[in-house]
Amino acid sequence: MSCRSQSDAYKSALTERFTDITESKLLDIRNLEVFKHQPLQDPSTELRYLYLLPRTHNIDIDGQTVVRCELLSDADEQGPSYAGLSYAWGDAQIRRPMLVGDKVFHATENLAVALEHLQEEDKTITFWIDAICIDQSNSNEKSVQVQRMGDIFASAVVVLAWIGPAADDSDLALQKLERFDEDCSSCGWLSYEHGELFAALPSVSIKALCARPWFKRVWVGQEVALNEQVIFVCGQRDIHRRQLVDSALIYWATSAALRGDSSSSHYTRFQHTKPLPFHEFLNHDDASISFGTGSELESSDPRDFVYSSFGRINDIEECALHVDYTKSVEEVYTEFAEAIIRAGQIDLFEDAWRPSSTYRNLPSWVPDWSETSMCGILENSLVLKYDIAEICEIERGGKALRISAQRSVRVSCIENGLQLQQGVLGLNVSESASINLQEEEEVISFLNMIQGALGRKNRWCSEEVDKTLFNLSTSMSFARYMIRDNEQLLNNLYISYQVFRGLVTPPDDIPDPQSWRKDASYAYLNSLRSSNIKNFFMTSQDIVGVSRDDVQPGDWVCVLGGMQGVWVLRETGDGHYRIVSVAEGFPWEDIKNNDAPVEVLTIV
Structure with a gap:
């Protein structure tokens, strides 16, 4: 049964309003006026709300569905109970018409498809949707309203996270993920039963689901994290946030341990949290995740790599930080870096300081938040x-x-x-892609180069040199960072290095020493694929x-x-x-x- 149909919070966003509006099946929208926003009297206190009419009010134009909506502000009445919509904007050049009142609004394809899927049969849904409820052409209004977005999503009765239409067996993926966390809680971590549960999952469809654009959008972390009631929707199937996020976290952790996979979606961004004072936020894991993964996330405006976290901070104005889209990217990034330094949290830059490939005039002490990436x-x-x-x-x-x-x-x-292709952490050789000969030769050349440099000093014994070769080659590998607190896995990684270097011989009962060496070397070689050297x-x-x-x-x-x-x-x-x-x-x-x-x- 649908989560929405069982959710009292979602039901409170439904209304009979506008359901009696005359249907417009014969309306020729090609001759209608283009919708323009009426200015808000006070963007710091007012909001607009989108009322999505039932399916029965849709219009068909050349086989394409056009949804019908109304857009009203709360200037003259108390704001209604509403659902916040979190979605990926998609290509801004691909548009589809929708009716807002008796005018045409050209929405992005992703938004139009989302609204078509989310419509009720006989009820109007009250939404707050950034692309429509904010006049995107008005820089002042946009700046003021974006500053409020954290509170807007936190105040919604429910947030609907639209992942996209059904595809790649997404229904099956959601069905299996729905119970995976709960089923795993009854057995031990990486136990035989845990492994069996994991093996039964449709990994191809789960990975396809997790690779969807929504998970890479920079804004979605704030949009879903600040509200307790979050329902993910894919096609006509939905799932509660806790079931999806908790199951996904366990899925990727298990996949890393058993298959050598690594998740780049950072699902902890989507777990529920409350806004914190700036100083506390910078000490929280949310900050390192939010600001350490810019290269893996996407935004239509690079300033949003900073602004998308403001809603997580409850004293943002006291820190003299304001959303202002009239400022340049360099100004926004510099002001935020200043605020972090003033707060005594300069250590947050340890993964972020590196030359920007985009903004040549950015000071070197100011991170390019759009390009940050986690380093070992x-x-x-x-x-x-x-x-x-x-x-x-x-x-x-x-x-x-x-x-x-x-x-x-x-x-x-x-x-x-090292110039290896970015890869995954190899904690286990089973079901892992092989390392090609060119990659092996490059690693050998790199290690020989360091060994030669150390050897010319005539200062260290061979054991010290080997340990140094291992430490230097893996020091900036994100793979090593993932296992930094696990002494056994670190030891296994070092043994894998020793096998690769020929410092460990195969046991006498190994029938194929060459295959043994290849398999035993895999963990070390694959860890270097995530190296930043x-x-x-x-x-x-x-x-x-x-x-x-x-x-x-x-x-x-x-x-x-x-x-x-x-x-x-x-x-x-x-x-x-x-x-x-x-x-x-x-x-x-x-x-x-x-x-x-x-x-x-x-x-x-």
């Missing part, structure tokens, strides 16, 4: 005790970051790093390292106040510096015990 946790960490991080004005104009730092050593030469660098002293982005000779290897790990900075010629990459260095003791003075650098 570094093997070692160090935070300077003397910690200064403050914003200042510079003579040439603009703002800079003054931060305490130790400049340890300069880069003397570099070598290219761009360069291997050497210095004039006995320090080597790997970097996430391109570095060059003359760059400084530094430790920055309040930030874990090693950073590579480049002088700009006017006494200032730019951040060019996060890095992992070896030997760590040399960096930690470096006698370079602590100074305050200006980062532009």
Whole structure:
């Protein structure tokens, strides 16, 4: 039975309003006036609501359904109970007409299809839908109303998350996911029974469902997280948020453990949460997930990679942060970075600082929130005790970051790093894609390069070199980050590395040593597919390292106040510096015990 038909919250969004409007089956919408919004008297207090009429009021134009709606504001009456609609806008160039009153509104294809599927037979549904209820052509109104969106979705009696039409056996996927979490709770984690339940799931259809555009939309995290009553709808089938999200989390965790798959949808974004004070929000997992995955999410406006989280913060205005679509992307990103630094949470940038490929004028201390991606946790960490991080004005104009730092050593030469295709974490060789010969040869070449550099120092024994090769090659792998707290899995990963290097021989009873080596090496090689290594660098002293982005000779290897790990900075010629990459260095003791003075650098 449908979740909506059983939901009292959903029923309260239904009304008899407008159901007696004369049907317009013979209306020629091609000659009608295009709908234009009437200005709201006060966008900070008023809302518009879309009333979706029953199916019986639809119009058929050349075989295409045109839904009929009314749009009213609450300027003169109390706002109604309404459902918030969360959906992926889709291609803005592909439009379908719908009737709003006696005028034509050209909605995106995704929205028109959603409304057609969601219509009731004999009831009007009251919706709040951003694309229609906000005048998107009015920058001032849009800025004010987007600032309110967190509260708008939190105040809805229910949120309907429209995933899309039925396809790829989505009905079957939802049916199986509906009980997976509950069924798994009765058996142990990765027990035989758990494995059987997982094996019985239609993985192809579940993965197709999870790959839909809705899950990548940057706004949906806020839209569904802030409301307790959320129903996901796909075609004519629906499922409660708890059943879908909890089952999906267990599904992907099981899939990673048993098959080596890895989820990039971050379903924790969709779990229910309440708005938090800015400082608490930045310390919450929501922040690292929201701001550490921009490269995997999508938005029609890059400013929304910041604005889409404002609804999760209950003191956003006290932090002097406001939605303003008249500002440039660079201004929005810089203001938000400033607010984080003022809140004393500069460590949030540890996964976010890297050169922007889009906004060349963005200061290097300001993350490009649209391109952020999670990086592996570094093997070692160090935070300077003397910690200064403050914003200042510079003579040439603009703002800079003054931060305490130790400049340890300069880069003397570099070598290219790993160029493997992005892949998945291989915790188990069963049902896993094979590693091709070219990938193996590239890893061997990379490891030999590091081994040669360390060997020329005549300082470390072979065991120390092998451990360093493993640590440097996997230090920026997101795969290693996923298992960082599991000593057994980390040990297994190291053994897999040793097998690949030929440091472990097969047991005597293995009939096919070559196949054994290939299978046993898989976990290490596949973990490197998620590696973020761009360069291997050497210095004039006995320090080597790997970097996430391109570095060059003359760059400084530094430790920055309040930030874990090693950073590579480049002088700009006017006494200032730019951040060019996060890095992992070896030997760590040399960096930690470096006698370079602590100074305050200006980062532009």
